[in-house]
Amino acid sequence: QVQLVETGGGLVQAGASLRLHCLASGRSFSSSTMGWFRQASGQEREFVAATDWSGGSAHYADSVKGRFTISRDNAKNTGYLQMNSLKPEDTAVYYCATVDALRGTYYDRAEEYVYWGQGTQVTVSS
Secondary structure (H helix, E strand, C coil): CCEEEEEEEEECCCCCCEEEEEEEECCCCHHEEEEEEEECCCCCCCCEEECCCCCCCEEEECCCCCCCEEEHHHHHCEEEEEECCCCCCHEEEEEEEECCCCCCCCCCHHHHHEEECCCEEEECCC
């Protein structure tokens, strides 16, 4: 079993930066694929970014490419999402998720992930 806890959300103005943390406890974080998803009020959960077990491969949604960076420190059992140049449309609850064995290249599909955190709210004002 893996427990994930996200922190680092908050209320910021457009153009600001935030760094989200995802602290994992339990087994297998260092060998798992990690993803970040977000869900705005009244909308479906959407993919933001994902990285493989080493952090050497990263994928991003087009809407965040060039502004967000996903990374991880397996020695600290922690994943990160650095968010720069935030926009009001980035407002959402952000979730980290992991899966031990991702099927194929379905890193952007929420249903492929097994473990989820409780989420952290990010609000960007204009």
